[in-house]
Amino acid sequence: MQKRIITVSELNEYLKMLFEYDEVLRNIYIKGEISNFTNHYKTGHFYFSLKDAGGSVRAVMFRGNASKLKFMPENGMRVIVGGRVSVFPRDGQYQIYVDVMEPDGIGALYLAYEQLRAKLEKEGLFAASRKRPLPKLPQRIGIVTSPTGAAIRDMLHIAGRRFPAAEIVLYPALVQGADAPASIMRGIRYFNVKKAADVLIIGRGGGSIEDLWAFNDENLVRTVAASEIPIVSAVGHETDFTLCDFAADLRAPTPSAAAELVVPDRAELAAYLKQLDERISLGMSRKLSRSRDRLAVLASSRTLTDPMAVIDDKRMALMMEERALHTRMERILEAKRAAFQYKTAKLEALNPLAVVARGYSTVFDRRGVLVKSTAQLETGDRISVSLADGKVYALVDKIESDHIQEGDQDGGKKEENV
Numbered sequence: 001m002q003k004r005i006i007t008v009s010e011l012n013e014y015l016k017m018l019f020e021y022d023e024v025l026r027n028i029y030i031k032g033e034i035s036n037f038t039n040h041y042k043t044g045h046f047y048f049s050l051k052d053a054g055g056s057v058r059a060v061m062f063r064g065n066a067s068k069l070k071f072m073p074e075n076g077m078r079v080i081v082g083g084r085v086s087v088f089p090r091d092g093q094y095q096i097y098v099d100v101m102e103p104d105g106i107g108a109l110y111l112a113y114e115q116l117r118a119k120l121e122k123e124g125l126f127a128a129s130r131k132r133p134l135p136k137l138p139q140r141i142g143i144v145t146s147p148t149g150a151a152i153r154d155m156l157h158i159a160g161r162r163f164p165a166a167e168i169v170l171y172p173a174l175v176q177g178a179d180a181p182a183s184i185m186r187g188i189r190y191f192n193v194k195k196a197a198d199v200l201i202i203g204r205g206g207g208s209i210e211d212l213w214a215f216n217d218e219n220l221v222r223t224v225a226a227s228e229i230p231i232v233s234a235v236g237h238e239t240d241f242t243l244c245d246f247a248a249d250l251r252a253p254t255p256s257a258a259a260e261l262v263v264p265d266r267a268e269l270a271a272y273l274k275q276l277d278e279r280i281s282l283g284m285s286r287k288l289s290r291s292r293d294r295l296a297v298l299a300s301s302r303t304l305t306d307p308m309a310v311i312d313d314k315r316m317a318l319m320m321e322e323r324a325l326h327t328r329m330e331r332i333l334e335a336k337r338a339a340f341q342y343k344t345a346k347l348e349a350l351n352p353l354a355v356v357a358r359g360y361s362t363v364f365d366r367r368g369v370l371v372k373s374t375a376q377l378e379t380g381d382r383i384s385v386s387l388a389d390g391k392v393y394a395l396v397d398k399i400e401s402d403h404i405q406e407g408d409q410d411g412g413k414k415e416e417n418v
Contacts, residue, residue, distance in 0.1 A: 011091040019094060030057075030096060031104050034077045046073060050081065050096065053181040058095040059083075065099050071112035109209050113216055117243055120218070125225045132230045134250060135198045136264060141262055142197030142229070144187035147172040151205045151234075153257035158256055160316045163263035169197060175292035182216035184204040185223045200227065201258045202244065203234030215242035224248055234258035287301050362386045374401040397418040 002284040007015075019025050029383040032050035037045060044063030049056045059081065073079065084240050118124060141159065147170060159168055174180040184202060191197045202224070204212070214220070215235045224231050225247040233248035237330035252258035303310050333346045363371040366380040368380045377383065377396050385392040 008092070008248060012087055012092045015092075015094075016087040016089055019086045020084070024083065027081060027082075028085060028096075028276075029082045031078070031080045032057075033075055034079060035075055037073055037075050039072075045355065046098075048073065050079075059098050061097060061098040061101065069112075070108045071103070080104050087267055095196060099266060109213060113209075113243070116216065116218055117246070118223060120243065120247070125221065130225070131249045134230050134232070135410055137264065138166055138198035138262060139167060140197045142171065142187075142191040142200045144171045144173050144184055144191075144200065144202045144279065146175045149175070149205055151203060153260040154256045155201065158259035159263050162265045163269075164266070168261050174214075176207070176211050178387055181217035181220040185220055186215065188223050188231070189228055197229055199262050200229050200231045201234055201252075201255070201262060201264050202231060202248075203252070203255050204236070205255065207235040212240060217243040218243075220244060221247045229378060232258045232262055245340070323391050329352050355407060 030050060032052050035049045035056070036052050037046070037048040038144060044066060046061040047059075047068045049058050051057075061081075079083075079101050079104075081096060081098045082100045083096050085096050087094045103111045124130070130194075143155060145155075151169065156168060159166060169191075171190055172248070173187045174183040188200065188202065191200055191207065203215075212235055213234070220353055224233070224244050230249040232250045232252050233242070233244045234252040234257065235242045236254075238253035241251075250261060252261055259263045362385070364386070365371055365376060366386045368384075369376075369384065371377060377399060379396050379399060381396045383394055383396060385394060
């Protein structure tokens with residue numbers, strides 16, 4: 001018998017054909033745990049393995065189907081996948097080509113919601129520190145919602161009844177479906193660019209999680225968080241929570257409650273203003289009463305009832321001050337006078353004229369130089385003698401010196417005659 005020999009490629013192609021013609025393998029659902037997950041960002045394809053306690057199988061989910069998922073697959077996540085099983089001829093390995101995927105035991109939308117909520121919360125978009133207070137008395141209220149739903153009618157009715165002075169501006173938007181997030185974002189941007197409102201309300205009436213899903217859109221949530229105008233999120237009923245609720249400055253349980261939160265109640269405001277008026281009136285009455293009492297005290301004071309007595313008191317005080325000042329000045333002058341006399345006496349003792357007055361005189365040569373020694377003069381010099389009452393001019397006739405010279409026999413006296 002002749003052997004039939006085939007190539008490896010032919011074998012793999014044959015096995016692929018068997019797999020693809022098998023009715024069970026052409027449309028099969030398998031559950032397992034994801035492992036070795038890879039998100040190929042360049043192509044958008046998902047590559048992973050499904051495993052259970054007894055084995056594992058390779059799987060791939062191409063971009064077209066992966067883009068439709070509401071959640072992001074992760075390692076360790078238990079899922080149910082649907083698709084076909086086939087052989088990849090190049091490697092000779094079979095794998096599951098996944099068309100659909102859903103979490104095992106939990107809804108896909110709920111899983112997507114939790115994943116995005118955790119991501120945005122980690123970024124700080126829901127932080128309480130980012131929340132801004134609503135204006136106390138808004139002049140213009142912007143509402144982004146469907147113009148035909150019951151929500152807008154309820155909000156208009158409540159806002160008009162509570163605070164008719166506020167202007168309501170409606171931006172019609174889709175609130176359900178794939179185009180709803182972009183429509184709501186356009187409304188938010190319109191009010192921010194135009195500065196057309198003091199506060200915004202976004203929302204809609206109740207519905208299923210699918211109906212409210214537009215308010216979980218990541219781009220819309222980021223737009224709400226970035227709004228310069230405070231936003232109140234009012235989506236669904238009290239038990240419904242969307243990601244826009246967390247990003248908004250305030251969450252209202254219903255659209256009707258949102259209208260009550262953004263505007264004050266006219267009756268309550270009137271009562272508050274009345275209370276303020278009463279408090280101001282009472283405060284003014286008390287202040288006037290205290291002022292009257294003080295005026296009465298001042299009016300009965302001695303300054304106003306007997307002004308001359310006050311003037312006399314001031315006059316006596318001034319006289320006492322004058323006496324004290326005079327006494328102090330006398331003491332100062334006496335001290336200055338004694339110091340002057342002391343210094344005058346010292347100068348008088350040093351005055352050469354005082355010596356002359358006692359019988360002494362001073363001699364000056366013809367140049368006016370004081371003569372202190374006989375050595376400064378010669379016979380025939382002209383001199384001037386200063387006396388107490390005038391001057392005498394003379395001619396030197398004779399000089400006698402008391403200077404002792406070596407060899408003198410007569411006691412050192414020296415005479416010179418003209």
